Amino acid sequence: MCLAVGLWLVQLLWPVPAMATETVSLQLRWLHQFQFAGYYMAQEKGYYRKAGLEVEIRQGGPGTPKPIEAMLSGDVDFAIANSGLVIARMQGKPVVALAAIMQSSPVVWIVRADSNIYTPLDLAGKRVMLMPEPESAELRITLAREGIDLSRLLVSETSFNPQDLVDGNTDAYDGYLSNEPFWLDQQKMAYRLINPREYGVNFYNDVLATRETLVQERPEQVEAFIQASLDGWQYALEHIEESVQLIHQRYAPNKSLEHLRFEAQALKKLIMPELVQLGHMNPGRWQTIANSYAQLGMATGPTELDEFIYSRKTETDHSVLYQVVIGALLALLLVGAVAWRFAHLTQHLRLEIKRRRQVEQALLNSNLQLEHLANTDRLTGQWTRLKFEEVALHEIKRAERYGFPLALIFFDIDRFKLINDEHGHETGDYVLRNVAQRIKAQLRESDCLCRWGGEEFIILMPHTDLEHAVVMAEKLRLLLAAEPLDKRINVTASFGVTQWQPGQGLRELVHCADQLLYRAKQMGRDRVECIALAAAQTQP
The missing domain is CATH 3.40.190.10 (Periplasmic binding protein-like II)
Structure with a gap:
């Protein structure tokens, strides 16, 4: 009798899935x-x-x-x-x-390996193919972040045909990492990729x-x-x-x-x-x-996204609920079965709590790893420009509030294009990695080393005035010049050093250091230029 009642209740209460x-x-x-x-x-x-x-x-x-x-x-x-x-x-x-x-976009520029295009800055004055917005958003934002106005490029709408790159009808073709490189490999045409992710654009x-x-x-x-x-x-x-x-x-x-x-x-x-x-x-x-x-002016309006991002619904295990109801109704007939069911559900709940905690921890770990990937330059292991800008803005605010000195060193490897041309890009990558490792080993934990793009690097030095930053730059210059990376390659670098001034923004600080770096290259390379040195040279 008890079994018959139980089966009747199961049929009455158990949900029947909709098949429509x-x-x-x-x-x-x-x-x-x-x-x-x-x-x-x-x-x-x-x-x-x-x-x-x-x-x-x-x-x-x-x-x-x-x-x-x-x-x-x-x-x-x-x-x-x-x-x-x-x-x-x-x-x-x-x-x-x-x-x-x-989690990352496949959109890249593809350029011929025999061109002189290595970074977005090299696209100025070149023929560039772009898809309409927003399909080419990552590429356009990369240009804007590099300070390159589209008017400086010869832009045409994409032809969706990489043969135009092979035939020389364009200097930079917008494509996918997952598509055009295969076709170009089949054509045995050497190429280079300019990836927005390496310039802090990771959508x-x-x-x-x-x-x-x-x-x-x-x-x-x-x-x-x-x-x-x-x-x-x-x-x-x-x-x-x-x-x-x-x-x-x-x-x-x-x-x-x-x-x-x-x-x-x-x-x-x-x-x-x-x-x-x-x-x-x-x-x-x-x-x-x-x-x-x-x-960057590509959109206007509020950026409140609460209703934009879909919130996944947590699936409810209705079977557990119905089993509990059935157990409660059968309690008067079968007290022992109720006790067993209670123990079973308790164990199930503990396992579910444990599983959810594991999923939450795994999600947290994956987010941390993803953040690390977004903030770290894939080749050198140093910070990307996006991470550098975030930290630099924070340090500028600290300098404004407490009056701490803050110095910035902008340097790049001399004649790096010749290294690529004479020894190949694998050797060029080796040089970039080893220069970054040598420089990083000489810095304090509080100093920030960032690969700015191509062969350019930036060092941000909190609690450091101009005099001490110049001493460090000269030390780094001598370190690179003193010992070849291997038997074939001697590497030197040019340095521009500046100190943050009250009221100065990050863009102005970087621009000042960049101008000093340019002066160092004009003066013969393998040297350090700073505001004080530059000012002294202008005196009669």
Whole structure:
């Protein structure tokens, strides 16, 4: 009798999942390729169907609607956008960021290896291809941060054909790390990459987005689509070869298997599944991206992003709730079973708490590692310009408040281009790493060494006046000149030294040191120039 009552209660209270299928559409940013593998695999492996969704995946590319516009018009339900999605939000458009697939953008400039272009500064006066905003936002912001106005470049709209770089029709081609380099390797054309990330511009890319009304009116459908898509991405990254074969067969037959494999490996480095939870978005990082657009005039309006970033819903284990209710109703009939159930649920709760703490700790660790990657120059291991500017602004405020001296040394390696030309770029990279290590070993813990770009470095020295900074610069100059890095290479450097003055901003401080560095190079290189020395030379 007790068993019969229990089974009747289970049938009455246990939830029956809804099996109705809803049709939704997804607009891709570009042509079918591994860039969208997660959505294909969610479709092919049945993750969407399991979530009660029938998904239409629409190819992007030339001649197709822009994803954000198609989504806002209601033509599609979901779209893939870059970090420029936040510009639409700042313009008052009701867009919502659901998940960021790429933690770093693949957008780069590609230049010929036989050109004299090494840094963004070298693009002045050159022919440059750019996609329209916001697709080229990272490249445009890099130019602005380097102080290069677009009017100084010969800009043309991208042709989407890297053959123009091979034929010499352009000096810099805007492309993807995951795409054009493969094609250029096949053409056996040597090239160089100018990556915005190395200049402190590190934005999200391939952001899954929808409109605000869909989140409000169909929250369960939005959540189901996100989870199924992320499951598809997890599968695609864990089964790359299977995914490549399927994409080639059903979606991108015109793209070779070798190209798809190259793309998959390149994108995996940008998605960082080993470090960051798939789809993770950091509100602070989105705020930094929004502020960058606003400061550089690429967007106006408020940068409040509370409604822009989607908040994932915590899945409730309804089975536990119903089991508890069933146990309570059966308590009068089977007291012993209730006691056993209580112990089981307690253990389950402890395991769940432990699991959530582990997930939170893993997320914290991955955020710290991601922050370290964003703040550290990949080649030399020193700070990026973005991290340097953050610390330098803080030190300037301290100097203003307490009257502490603050010095800055700007130096670069003499005739570095000749090293690259005569010995190759691998040797050039070796020189940059070893110079940075030698310099860093001579500095105090409070001093900050930053790779400013190319062969240029900056040292920020808190609690240091001009006289002591000049002594340190001269010490570093002699150190580099005294001992060759190896039997083939002698390295010297030129230094510009200045001291912060009250009322002076960071830009003015760096500019002053840069001018002194330029003077040192004009005077013959391998020397130190400072304000005092420069002033003395102007006296009759």
